[in-house]
Amino acid sequence: AQSVSQHNHHVILSEAASLELGCNYSYGGTVNLFWYVQYPGQHLQLLLKYFSGDPLVKGIKGFEAEFIKSKFSFNLRKPSVQWSDTAEYFCAVTSSGTYKYIFGTGTRLKVLA
Amino acid sequence: EAGVTQSPTHLIKTRGQQATLRCSPISGHTSVYWYQQALGLGLQFLLWYDEGEERNRGNFPPRFSGRQFPNYSSELNVNALELEDSALYLCASSLGWGQSGFQPQHFGDGTRLSIL
Numbered sequence: 001a002q003s004v005s006q007h008n009h010h011v012i013l014s015e016a017a018s019l020e021l022g023c024n025y026s027y028g029g030t031v032n033l034f035w036y037v038q039y040p041g042q043h044l045q046l047l048l049k050y051f052s053g054d055p056l057v058k059g060i061k062g063f064e065a066e067f068i069k070s071k072f073s074f075n076l077r078k079p080s081v082q083w084s085d086t087a088e089y090f091c092a093v094t095s096s097g098t099y100k101y102i103f104g105t106g107t108r109l110k111v112l113a
Numbered sequence: 114e115a116g117v118t119q120s121p122t123h124l125i126k127t128r129g130q131q132a133t134l135r136c137s138p139i140s141g142h143t144s145v146y147w148y149q150q151a152l153g154l155g156l157q158f159l160l161w162y163d164e165g166e167e168r169n170r171g172n173f174p175p176r177f178s179g180r181q182f183p184n185y186s187s188e189l190n191v192n193a194l195e196l197e198d199s200a201l202y203l204c205a206s207s208l209g210w211g212q213s214g215f216q217p218q219h220f221g222d223g224t225r226l227s228i229l
Contacts, residue, residue, distance in 0.1 A: 032215050043116075044203070044220040090156065094215035099169040101146060101215065105155035 002027040004093050006104035013081050014112050021076040021107050023065075023091030027098070033074040034092040035065055036103075044090065050074065061085070083113045115139065117221035119204050125227045126194050134189040134224045138206030145187040146207070146218060147179060151200040159202075162187055163210045191226070199228045 003026045013019060025031065035047040048059025055067040065076045074091060091104040118137045126132050138145050147159040158171035162181035170177075176192040185206075191198055202225075205218035 034217060036218075036220075043222050044205075044218075046217045046219075049217055096215075099161070100158055100171070101161070101218065102158065103148070103156035105153070 002093065002095065002098050002100065002102050004091055004102050004104040006089075006091055006107050008107045009105070010108045010110075012110045012112065015083055016080050017111075019076070019078040019081045019085070019109070021089055021091075021109070023074045023076065023104060025072050025074070025091075025093040025102075027093060027095050028072075029095050029097045032094045033065075033067060034094075035059065035063070035074075035076050036090045036092060037087045038090070038106075039084075039087045047076070047089070081109075081111050083111050085109060086111045117204055117206050117219050119202075119221035119224050121224060122222070123225045123227070125229065127229050128194055128196060130194050132191045132194060132198075132226055134191075134202050134204075134226070135186065136189070136204030136206075136221060137186045138204075139219055141208070142206035142219070143185050143209035144207045144216075145181055145185065146205045147187070147189050148203040148205070149173075149200045150203055150223070151197075156203065160189065168210065194228050196228050199226060201225050 005024045007022050033050040036044045037047045038044045050057045050067045058064045088106045090106045094101050120135045144163045148156040161168045179189040181187045201223045203223045205220045207216040207218045
């Protein structure tokens with residue numbers, strides 16, 4: 001069955017530290033990949049997406065993610081986090097073969113000022 | 114533009130009762146998705162409606178059902194409520210599948226369902 005794994009459940013960083021959140025998926029076909037973010041008190045919103053082309057995609061607020069097909073990974077990165085990046089981050093994968101949107105269990109990021 | 118709206122915000126029921134949750138998608142969106150977000154389990158895919166048809170459902174029992182209306186709004190019905198159905202139920206909408214496959218989803222604020 002298709003699945004998405006986010007191995008870091010809780011991450012605590014100081015401001016200006018670099019961030020990398022892991023996302024691995026288990027489907028071998030053509031996939032679309034997403035990162036969503038949920039800031040405290042707000043609804044989930046799209047951070048960035050990968051459909052095809054350049055495997056390094058840039059999103060809002062300085063975030064980027066790299067699709068590595070051979071590793072079934074789509075890790076989220078940010079060179080220097082800010083206190084306002086404190087949120088929960090979800091990786092999601094879709095595929096035309098399964099007609100499902102599969103989300104990971106999320107990573108709670110806390111950035112200390 | 115108005116976002117995805119869900120009602121009610123909170124719903125309190127007892128075991129065995131039935132619950133109805135409602136969702137209005139963003140104008141122009143024809144796909145609606147329902148998710149269950151229970152503590153520590155992330156978003157579990159429940160149902161996907163596109164152009165009025167159920168396209169897929171997740172691994173949930175048949176007492177979870179729904180429908181999509183001609184105006185693309187949607188209802189989620191949960192029958193014979195159990196304690197473990199307590200969760201946040203999220204609705205999301207997107208452009209339709211027929212336009213270009215899966216598209217980014219826009220989420221509502223959710224309905225918090227509590228079973229006593």
